[in-house]
Amino acid sequence: MKRILPFFAVLVLCVGCRTAVNITGEIDALPAIYPDYIDVTVPVNIAPLNFRCDSVSGPTALILTAGEQSCTVKGPEFDIPLDSWRTLTALGDIFATVCVREKDGWKSFRPFTIHVSPDPIDPYVAYRLIEPGYETWNRLGIYQRCLEDFTQTPVMTNEQTDRNCMNCHSFCNRNPQKMMFHMRARNGGTFTWDGEKIEKLNTKTPQTLSALVYPRWHPSGKYIGFSVNDIAQFFHSTDPNRIEVYDSVSDIVVYDVENHQVSASPLLTDTTRLDTMPAWSPDGKTLYFCSSAQPKVPQGYKDIRYSIRSIAFDPDHFSFGDRIETVYDAQASGKDATFPRVSPDGRFLLFAETAYGCFAIWHKDADLRMIDLQDGSFHTLDALNGPxxxxxxxWSSNSRWIIWASRRLDGLYSRLFIAHIDADGNASKPFLLPQKDTHYDALLLKSYNVPELITGPVTFDPEEMARIAKTDPGINVSYKE
Amino acid sequence: MEKKNYLCLVQFTLRYDRRMKHKPVTTVALLLLVIPFLSGCTGQTAPFHNWDNIIVSYVDDGHTADYEKLTLFNLALAETGQLADNVFHYTQAGSDGIIAPWAQTVETGERLSDLYWSMGHVAYAQRMAFETNVLDDRPFNPEMMVRLIETNLVSGAYDVARKYIAILETDKQYRKTAASYLKYLDNDAAIEADPILGPKRRCIPENDFISLVRGIDEDLKDIIRTNPSYHNAIEYLGVIYLLDCEMDKFKGVLDEFYGTEALPTLPVSFAEAACMLSEMDSGYWKRVGVSQNTFNRYREFKKRMGTGLPMDRFKDTFWYYIMRVNSQ
Structure with a gap:
């Protein structure tokens, strides 16, 4: 504080507005702010970290300082001008001082730092907005948010497709021009888009358990790994986890985009195991997946414990290795690992760890963990996990940022958090995806579901997508023995 | 409008009348004009259902295909403490008339949330409130938002209850209702002392089970064992068995719960069913406290059966219901 703002009166010149705050004293405490942006690390290109200070009465102001530049914003809801924010983030770490005007003049809380990393984050994130619910749905859609400002636009909503369900959007290497997603119920099918052409696929084959479900694009763009599952859910009477989602059966298959075929290894269709949630190494030569022994469900739902396993994949010949490796052993850990994701630099495998089960988002104990694939060491990522x-x-394209869905704010509605991961796998304190209006999240009755970073906006025509969904009979996917 | 606010308004207008030398009729006219406006502005905490009105206005036309209507009516009987006494005073249609099939509509969702709440099945009341709120085309369904607040308070999920209160506060008409729940946030003692929320909290079983997978009857038994003083649960359980003519299961209820806090005495329909159980176990009716009058009436009913004599005087009994079911 003393280095930044001398105790005696300081007249702050503003970048973004003309408010002058003449500080005459200090309050020896950090301000209580929402969201908690104190000492967080943010990418240089992030939108302004608007926050509010509910705990003080009277006029408030926020002084942001970086280098020789300052900006003062009136509170208690601090709506930071984008151009001023850009000026400040370009200069490095930002020092934030919340001030409140008392009878005898302006008092400043202890300042805090917003660490600005020069590592940028991909400029967009795509997600589904849907109630964290139970069985029914009504209005839902896949949306994209520019992380550099507050613009959210729909990619596709079910208003255009008879209010059907749509899910599992996935992008090849964060490329917004190469994506897929499913529609369920009316106009159902799997839809792929390569920047020019939309294809509707009918993906159930006689040889597979179901239509294609959880996707992951192969980095080459030629394949997509999928699970095929029979998914069920039930409702707890007492458990604060509320809902349990589980598979009664599941396998892994790989879809050949060009030839409209799926294929699988016998090692991935073992009827005694539940195999699901495929992921690829950045070189495309290893297919990771989650695998559990198959207990009797629903009674044995707590015995579902997924290990993370891998199998070699040959993209040139669309063939699989003959050996399964175990990357995370659920039996040894006594826990369960799902949603494996390898950083684009190939160094880290990030996953969600919980006591049991398939859908970590419904488990209050679910935390993010990471394995260093170079030396096998385990990172608990305590800095970023919540209650x-x-x-x-x-992962971001540069492997320095992760974005994920967390229920830490109210215990039910998923909100997006972002954290920096350095080259050694150390996580910084995460921050809530900033919103223009800090009350927005609290009043939103939908969860952010399946956040996927992308390098730009998705630009397909939703009307055309809807037309194809409604009128195109679709391509029947076949099974390659 | 709260009573004290209303009285203040009356006092003010009477004083105004005196000062302005108006006749009292002015006061009445002014009140009539102002009250509806103020009620809307302040968000009168009105009950969502007037159970007595539902019962009084119910038309028993002898047809029972409208399960939703019947579910609401039986719910009104339960909420006024009449279900197990009077359920057979009206045409019934099996347990679907207690729990209407879930049609994935706002209307059935509201009914079912109300029903499970009445049963003390907090998790499923919450589930149906959530589903209904999703299905509603309005930004939210205020009644179901209240249910979400209540169920989350009861289960101790205060953070999400706080969120729902904030959302309900955005509706002018419900602002006051929403604010009335603020005092329960992070306040277990207030919830446990509340005459509505407290008993519901005491209904939440200590050991988790998968809701409805074993059937609602098994869930109700767990609720009864958890909170034997919550009598709605045992009334629903017994009535569901009787409506489905599950006499062995009904006897199991009496065997486990009669004479306990859950079922110190038998309501009318249970006593009537106990008479029938005495066919297999003479004297059973006495052991479960059925009155001699009830048993005599049962004997009279039996005598008349098959004789062609009019049975109308028994139309309000379980015996008549089961006779009708058996004849269909």
Whole structure:
């Protein structure tokens, strides 16, 4: 504080507005702010970290300082001008001082730092907005948010497709021009888009358990790994986890995009095991997946414990290795690992760990963990995990950021958090995805579901997508023995 | 409008009348004009259902295909403490008339949330409130938002209850209702002392089970064992068995719960069923406290059966219901 703002009166010149705050004293405490942006680390290109200070009465102001530049914003809801924010983030770490005007003049709380990393984050994130619910749905859609400002636009909503369900959007290497997602119920099918052409696929084959479900694009863009599952859910009477989602059966298959075929290894269709949630190494030569022995369900739902396993994959010949490796052993850990995601630099495998089960987002104990694939060491990532479910995570293109869905704010509605991961796998304190209006999340009755970072906006025409969904009979996917 | 606010308004207008030398009729006219406006502004905490009105206005046309209507009516009987006494005073249609099939509509969702709440099945009341709120095309369904607040308070999920209160506060008409729940946040003692929320909290079983997978009857038994003083649960359980003519299961209820806090005495329909159980176990009716009058009436009913004599005087009994079911 003393280095930044001398105790005696300081007249702060503003970048973004003309408010002058003449500080005459200090309050020896950090301000209580929402969201908690104190000492967080943010990417240089992030939108302004608007926050509010509910705990003080009277006029408030926020002084942001970086280098020789300052900006003062009136509170208690601090809506930071984008151009001023850009000026400040370009200069490095930002020092934030919340001030409150008392009878005898302006008092400043202890300042805090917003660490600005020069590592940028991909400029967009795509997610589904849907109630964290139970069985029914009504209005839902896949949306994209520019992380550099507050613009959210729909990618596709079910208003255009008879209010059907849509899910599992997935991008190849964060490329917004190469994506897929499913529609369920009316106009059902799997939809792929390569920047030019939309294809509707009918993906159930006689040889597979179900239509294609949880996807992951092969980095080459030629394949997509999928699970095929019979998914069920039930409702707890007492358990604060509320809902249990589980598979009664599941396998892993790989879809050949060009030839409209799926294929699998016998090692991935073992009827005594539940295999699901495929993920690829960045070189495309290893297929990771989650695998559990198959207990009797629903009674034995707590005995479902997924290990993370891998099998070699030959993209040139669309063939699999003959050996399964175990990366995370659920039996040894006594826990369960789901949603494996390898960083684009190939160094780390990030996953959600919980006591048991398939859908970590419904488990309050779910935390993000990481394995260093170079030396096998385990990172608990304590800095970024919260008291409630942390799950469904995505790496940035440069492997320095992760974004994920966390229920830490209210215990039910997933909100997006972002954290920096340095080259050694150390996590910084995470921050809530900033919103223009800090009350937005609290009043939103939907969860952010499946956040996927992308390098730009998705640009397909939703009307065209809807037309194809409604009128195109679709391509029947076949099974390659 | 709260009573004290209303009285203040009356006092003010009477004083105003005196000062302005108006006749009292002015006061009445002014009140009539102002009250509806103020009620809307302040968010009158009104009950969502007037159970007595539902019962009084119910038309028993002898047809029972409308399960939703019947579910609401039986719910009104339960909420006024009449279910197990009077359920057979009206045409019934098996347990679907207690629990209407879930049609994935706002209307059935509301009914079912109300029903499970009445049963003390907090988790399923919450589930149906959530589903219904999703299905509603309005930004939210205020009644179900209240249920979400209540069920989350009861289960101790205060953070999400706080969120729902904030959302309900955005509706002018419900602002006051929403604010009335603020005092329960992070306040277990207030919830346990509340005449509505407290008993519901005491219904939450200590050991988790998968809701409805074993059937609602098994869930109700767990609720009864958890909170034997919550009598709605045992009334629903017994009535469901009787409506489905599950006499062995009904006897199991009496065997486990009669004479306990859950079922110190038998309500009318249970006593009537106990008479029938005495066919297999003479004297059973006495052991479960059925009155001599009830048993005599049962004997009279039996005598008339098959004789062609009018049975109308027994139309309000379980015996008549089961006779009708058996004849269909």
């Amino acid at each position: 409630d479910a942390d799950s469904y995570h995505c």
